[in-house]
Amino acid sequence: xxxxxxxxxSKRKVFKLEALQASCRSCxxxxxxxxxxxxxxxxxxxxxIVEKSPPIPKGSHLFNAGDNFSAIYVPRSGALxxxxxxxxxxxxxxxxxxxxxxxxxDGLASDRHSLTAEALETTSVCRVGFDxxxxxxRKIPALQRQLGRLMSKEFxxxxxHLLLMGNRTAEARLAIFLISLSKRFEERGFSPVEFNxxxxxxxxxxxxxxxxxxxxxxxxxxxxxxMIATEGRLVTLLDLAQLQNLAGESAAEGAL
Numbered sequence: 001x002x003x004x005x006x007x008x009x010s011k012r013k014v015f016k017l018e019a020l021q022a023s024c025r026s027c028x029x030x031x032x033x034x035x036x037x038x039x040x041x042x043x044x045x046x047x048x049i050v051e052k053s054p055p056i057p058k059g060s061h062l063f064n065a066g067d068n069f070s071a072i073y074v075p076r077s078g079a080l081x082x083x084x085x086x087x088x089x090x091x092x093x094x095x096x097x098x099x100x101x102x103x104x105x106d107g108l109a110s111d112r113h114s115l116t117a118e119a120l121e122t123t124s125v126c127r128v129g130f131d132x133x134x135x136x137x138r139k140i141p142a143l144q145r146q147l148g149r150l151m152s153k154e155f156x157x158x159x160x161h162l163l164l165m166g167n168r169t170a171e172a173r174l175a176i177f178l179i180s181l182s183k184r185f186e187e188r189g190f191s192p193v194e195f196n197x198x199x200x201x202x203x204x205x206x207x208x209x210x211x212x213x214x215x216x217x218x219x220x221x222x223x224x225x226x227m228i229a230t231e232g233r234l235v236t237l238l239d240l241a242q243l244q245n246l247a248g249e250s251a252a253e254g255a256l
Contacts (some may be wrong), residue, residue: 024050033074033100034128034150039143046143049132052076053125060101062125063116069107071129075099078123079198081207082106082115093206094161096120096199098184102154122197165209173208174218175247178228182237193240197233 024033024047055078056062062073065085081096094115097103103125107113137144168176186192188199197204201219205212222228227243229236237243 003150015137034143034146036076036146038140038146042140042143045136045140049129049136051127051129053127056123056125057117058119058121059122060119062119062123063107063113065113067107067113069104069111069113069130071127072102072104072133073117073125073127074102076124076126079120079204080117080123080125081120082117084115091206092204092209093199095158096203096207098198099188102150105151105154145182161207169210170210170214170218171221172247173210174204174215174222175243177204177208178237179240179247180236182240193237195235197235 024043038046040148053073062080075097076099078099080103081093082095082097082103084092084094086092103117104113106115108130133147165173166249181195181197182192199207201215202212204217206217208215210218219228219230222243223230225242227237227239227246229238
């Protein structure tokens with residue numbers, strides 16, 4: 001059974017690159033980002049320290065491992081991936097960042113970035129100087145609480161990724177990944193059952209700790225089992241319940 005009719009999903013925008021309004025008060029990411037719960041007058045103060053960047057071309061870096069930490073970033077459009085490179089030059093994708101999600105917290109502990117952030121497609125971001133943000137947050141308790149919530153959410157996401165890389169099967173890892181994307185797209189007003197993947201199969205494999213051939217095979221298997229349909233990077237979740245069952249059963253096995 002299809003999870004959500006195409007009539008319903010057609011009323012939502014499929015996730016894709018599009019320009020978003022720059023003003024915090026008029027931005028449609030308002031309910032996901034720093035201004036949540038902040039009085040309008042205080043949002044105007046926050047806007048004064050938010051810098052809107054020009055578009056970052058696909059494949060370009062927002063920051064590199066080893067760069068000085070001075071700001072956090074919030075994508076307004078497009079998407080980013082964060083990558084860790086070990087001493088032997090091996091790369092691991094540690095996160096994908098959609099509009100409204102914080103990027104750059106990896107530099108908070110040591111004042112230097114430990115990760116590299118790369119644009120998966122042409123991406124626009126808001127840059128917020130961290131020293132300025134801390135100063136403003138001290139004056140606006142609601143901003144201080146919201147910043148703490150967002151930081152906690154990002155750290156929890158990293159922790160969940162480590163759990164995902166545990167004893168779960170390859171099938172469960174991909175199912176959990178697709179379900180997570182579905183929820184994140186829905187939070188942004190996009191269709192939860194039909195979306196364009198901003199990342200490549202190779203990136204997904206690197207994130208899930210699998211071989212790229214395995215990820216390609218899993219997409220084929222899921223498609224053959226009528227759980228999903230794919231056309232290029234466009235994915236339609238045809239049976240969300242089956243994906244959830246696969247993820248849940250495997251999660252239970254991994255907890256034993």
